[in-house]
Amino acid sequence: MSTQTQQPVTIYMEANPNPNSLKFATNQMLVPEGDSFDFPSIEDTAQAPLAEILFKKEYVDRVFYMSNFITVTKKPEYEWVEIQNDVKDTIKEFLESGKRVIELQAKDLFEETNTSENAELEEQIKNILDEYIKPAVEQDGGAISFHSYEKDTQRVNLLLQGACSGCPSSTITLKAGIENLLKRMLPNDVKEVQAEGV
Secondary structure (H helix, E strand, C coil): CCCCCCCCCCEEEEECCCCCEEEEEECCCCCCCCCEEEECCHHHCCCCHHHHHHHCCCCEEEEEEECCEEEEEECCCCCHHHHHHHHHHHHHHHHHCCCCCCCCCHHHHCCCCCCCCCHHHHHHHHHHHHHHHHHHHHHCCEEEEEEEEECCCCEEEEEEEECCCCCCCHHHHHHHHHHHHHHHHCCCCCCEEEEECC
8 A cells, every 4th residue: 555645536527518428527637738638449548547447338438538537428328327426436446546547658748840831820720729619618528629721622620529529519619619710810711610530
């Protein structure tokens, strides 16, 4: 038994617009600020022991980590009322063991330098997303990140993760919210916004 005193783990659940996702927020940071990790299947969990444990439950469809929360997406045939406490207890037990939710390698901590011809515009798009979109989306247990920009069509491609992935209202958020905002702020550069890998 370690003599190091560990802060008791508190977890609370928050619903979000995606009926198949539930956000499990904790009283401690799980991954570095600004980083997010999306696990669409158990094959993606090699460095994520908690996600791997969760995927072994027959009702888990997707796992997402960010800041101090984990968003779990269930398979549609299950009801949250039947499984939410099991998910909560599994997360709490894992965190209380003192293990890390993700095994980060030093090389994973450094971002690649953007050398594309659209680097300046892409940086503007990322800054707009960071300032206006990300905080609201994170409140709902999800994340939206920049994927690519197509100059010829003036299309911005975004990645939807966590609760945003497969959420019925994500299309509305994408078109009515993000697309309108980017078109208003960058009228000469953005005509359309599209989601990748939903």
